[in-house]
Amino acid sequence: MIKLERCQRPKSFTTAKENELTTEYITGKNLTPWQTAYIKKAVRKQSHYKCAYCECLGKNPSNKDTSKLPDLHTDHYFLKKVYPYKVVNLDNLLSACPTCNSERKKELDALDEPIIHPVIHNPKEHLGIKNHLFYGKTALGEKTATIFKLKNFREHCLKLMELLFDDNAYYSQLDKLHVICQNYSQETPKTQETRNTITDSLRQIMQQATPTAKYSAYMATHLLQYPAYQDIKTILNQEQLWTNEFIELEKQVSFCALI
Numbered sequence: 618m619i620k621l622e623r624c625q626r627p628k629s630f631t632t633a634k635e636n637e638l639t640t641e642y643i644t645g646k647n648l649t650p651w652q653t654a655y656i657k658k659a660v661r662k663q664s665h666y667k668c669a670y671c672e673c674l675g676k677n678p679s680n681k682d683t684s685k686l687p688d689l690h691t692d693h694y695f696l697k698k699v700y701p702y703k704v705v706n707l708d709n710l711l712s713a714c715p716t717c718n719s720e721r722k723k724e725l726d727a728l729d730e731p732i733i734h735p736v737i738h739n740p741k742e743h744l745g746i747k748n749h750l751f752y753g754k755t756a757l758g759e760k761t762a763t764i765f766k767l768k769n770f771r772e773h774c775l776k777l778m779e780l781l782f783d784d785n786a787y788y789s790q791l792d793k794l795h796v797i798c799q800n801y802s803q804e805t806p807k808t809q810e811t812r813n814t815i816t817d818s819l820r821q822i823m824q825q826a827t828p829t830a831k832y833s834a835y836m837a838t839h840l841l842q843y844p845a846y847q848d849i850k851t852i853l854n855q856e857q858l859w860t861n862e863f864i865e866l867e868k869q870v871s872f873c874a875l876i
């Protein structure tokens with residue numbers, strides 16, 4: 618889970634329109650006003666077309682996305698049944714995958730049992746990762762990790778292990794890059810081809826731990842704590858290859874990391 622910036626209010630979504638849709642819902646005239654196209658789009662964009670809770674990727678309908686990714690639901694942080702006047706309030710809407718919305722959060726009343734709202738709270742103040750498992754740094758984080766099964770190794774981490782430890786996956790990419798960097802630092806003459814390989818590979822690795830990437834909190838936390846990454850950074854600094862591009866990318870990675 619990463620911090621999200623509040624979505625921009627769509628121009629067509631005036632206060633009068635919000636009141637109208639809310640009234641339609643309360644009177645039973647419109648049972649799903651949150652499905653209004655511009656509301657859905659704004660809410661999905663707010664979490665980079667990912668689930669705001671577990672950060673799995675969802676479909677991006679504005680790109681005519683035909684992938685097998687799940688259609689994201691619009692989750693009401695405060696239950697629409699209990700708080701119908703918040704039914705289309707943008708502060709109350711988050712994109713969530715079907716699993717987080719329908720199987721985990723379900724009918725949880727966030728007023729009675731608060732969980733992290735990633736627009737209001739900063740997840741890194743409440744959640745951490747240790748030995749590949751999420752844990753709560755605070756009661757709010759603990760509750761959130763429990764509800765979304767972020768602490769459950771089988772539920773959450775097996776898919777991430779696959780993501781991280783496949784032959785061509787994250788850590789092997791990092792380890793390969795580490796060796797290339799170590800060789801490069803001893804090489805004479807140093808070739809442009811190797812420099813391109815290093816910068817292209819590092820860019821690709823770091824982009825997988827930025828806000829638009831799936832499971833970015835998890836990826837970013839591990840990247841920054843992985844010893845080979847720190848060594849690669851040291852070598853690139855010595856070789857004057859740690860450019861502004863990587864400084865900026867690292868800021869984005871740090872933003873996502875639960876450290």
Ligand SMILES: [Zn+2]
Nearest residue numbers: 668671714717
């Ligand atoms: Zn989810």
